[in-house]
Amino acid sequence: MVDESTDREYPAYRAPPGLKNPHLQTVVSSALRRTVLHRRLRDFVRVGEERAFVTAGHHVLAHVHDRPERGAPIVAIIPGWLGHGGSSYVLGVGHALWQAGFNVARLTLRDHGDTAHLNEGMFHSALTDEVVEFVDQIVGGHDRAGLVGVSLGGNFALRVAKQRPTIETLAICPAVAPRQTIDRIDRYPVYRRYFVNKWRRIFRVKALHYPERYQYDRELKLASVAALTDLFVDRYSGYDQLGNYFDEYDLTGDVLDGVAATVLAARDDPIIDVDPLQALPDSITVDVRENGGHGAFLANGRLDSWLDGYVARFFSERLSTAR
Numbered sequence: 171m172v173d174e175s176t177d178r179e180y181p182a183y184r185a186p187p188g189l190k191n192p193h194l195q196t197v198v199s200s201a202l203r204r205t206v207l208h209r210r211l212r213d214f215v216r217v218g219e220e221r222a223f224v225t226a227g228h229h230v231l232a233h234v235h236d237r238p239e240r241g242a243p244i245v246a247i248i249p250g251w252l253g254h255g256g257s258s259y260v261l262g263v264g265h266a267l268w269q270a271g272f273n274v275a276r277l278t279l280r281d282h283g284d285t286a287h288l289n290e291g292m293f294h295s296a297l298t299d300e301v302v303e304f305v306d307q308i309v310g311g312h313d314r315a316g317l318v319g320v321s322l323g324g325n326f327a328l329r330v331a332k333q334r335p336t337i338e339t340l341a342i343c344p345a346v347a348p349r350q351t352i353d354r355i356d357r358y359p360v361y362r363r364y365f366v367n368k369w370r371r372i373f374r375v376k377a378l379h380y381p382e383r384y385q386y387d388r389e390l391k392l393a394s395v396a397a398l399t400d401l402f403v404d405r406y407s408g409y410d411q412l413g414n415y416f417d418e419y420d421l422t423g424d425v426l427d428g429v430a431a432t433v434l435a436a437r438d439d440p441i442i443d444v445d446p447l448q449a450l451p452d453s454i455t456v457d458v459r460e461n462g463g464h465g466a467f468l469a470n471g472r473l474d475s476w477l478d479g480y481v482a483r484f485f486s487e488r489l490s491t492a493r
Contacts, residue, residue: 180483183476185461186469192438195463197360203473204258207265214265215256218276223307226300228280229288231255232308235264235274243314243489244273246305250321250465251295251345252368254283259320259342259465259477266478270486272316275308279326286375290383292406295322295348296418298329305330309337316485320465321345321442324433328421328454331431338488339431340481343439343465346421347446354441356394361441365395427451434480436462 189195208215218233232246233255245267249257255276264274278285279301280293293300309315316338319327324344331339345351355361370390377384392398400412409415432455435444441464447456459467467477 180457180480181476183459183462183467183469183480186471188471189468190461192436192440192461192463192466193358193360195461195466195468196440198473199258199463199466199468199475200364203468203475204256204261206473207258207261208256211261211265214268215261218274223304225280225303225307226297228291228293228300229285230280230304231278231283231285231288232304233276233278234308235268235276237268237271237273239271241313242271242273243316243485244275244309244312245316245318245485245489246275246277246308248277248279248301248305248317248319248323248326249282250319250323252282252365252372253320253323254278254285256283259475262475262478263318263481266482267485270482272485272489273312277304277308279304281372286372287379290376290380292376292402294402294407294415295325296407296409296415298326298333298419301326302330302333305334305337314338314489316340316489318342318481318485319344325419325421328426328429328431328433329419332426332429335430338485340484341431341433342477342481343435343442343462344421344433344447345442346450347443348416348420350443350446351441352395352399354443356396358440362394366393366398369395369398422446422449424451426454428453431455432457432484434477435459436464436467438462439464 218235223230247260249260255278260276267274317327318340320342322345324341327341373386373389377386403412403415434457437460469476
């Protein structure tokens with residue numbers, strides 16, 4: 171169900187002068203805002219406790235912010251591909267939720283952030299059950315729980331919602347069409363280089379810590395996300411061909427039929443095409459804003475994000491906590 175009139179319920183988003191370009195929004199939010207927020211939100215970061223979990227036999231980490239009030243709901247945040255619990259959008263959303271009265275868990279999926287050394291095996295985007303188990307461990311024991319995911323994290327959040335319908339779910343700019351998303355990333359040198367360099371770093375760390383299993387050669391020479399994905403699937407995913415791998419987490423068509431969740435997207439997103447989102451089943455509420463870039467929605471020169479308030483209000487309404 172497409173909803174383009176939700177400004178009556180949530181404040182309108184209008185990109186500020188100087189930040190209307192979606193590429194500028196996306197890059198500034200990712201590269202610059204994280205530094206600003208780590209300084210501005212140092213008290214919030216300090217009270218987060220790093221906790222280790224084992225999911226599907228693998229070691230993962232989360233930063234958990236527990237409120238002193240008994241019975242406060244919890245919201246878990248899944249970052250995008252190669253993002254982590256300290257990514258700018260995770261910090262901003264997490265802090266807004268914390269201020270609104272929620273317990274907050276900032277998840278770092280396997281091999282994301284600085285965790286590639288923790289496990290010998292390679293993580294990949296089709297590992298739904300592993301992420302479901304991670305979320306189960308995070309929200310277990312809470313009567314009310316929410317889940318928010320961004321980009322690939324939004325894709326994971328929707329897959330979790332399919333298996334765990336009692337969790338209130340919000341997916342922000344979700345990558346529901348993986349092949350198309352990779353093509354869009356490769357279309358722009360700045361995004362292609364960003365993700366290729368991050369992926370190469372994982373390969374190097376794996377080779378350093380598990381040299382008996384990984385001796386990388388071609389992986390460090392390939393210069394596109396598509397080429398790296400093709401090689402990765404062939405060598406490490408267990409899938410016999412790329413198409414079968416993509417099919418495992420392609421959420422277009424009727425895959426999400428009957429799943430109750432909300433999607434927030436920006437029409438000018440340079441990485442995620444809104445057309446597949448607007449074709450999702452009617453059980454999914456799709457809120458499309460004209461501007462915002464890829465998960466940025468920057469509000470002013472201070473690099474505050476309109477997204478933070480949107481997420482806090484969304485879960486406050488659905489999980490009945492004080493704003």
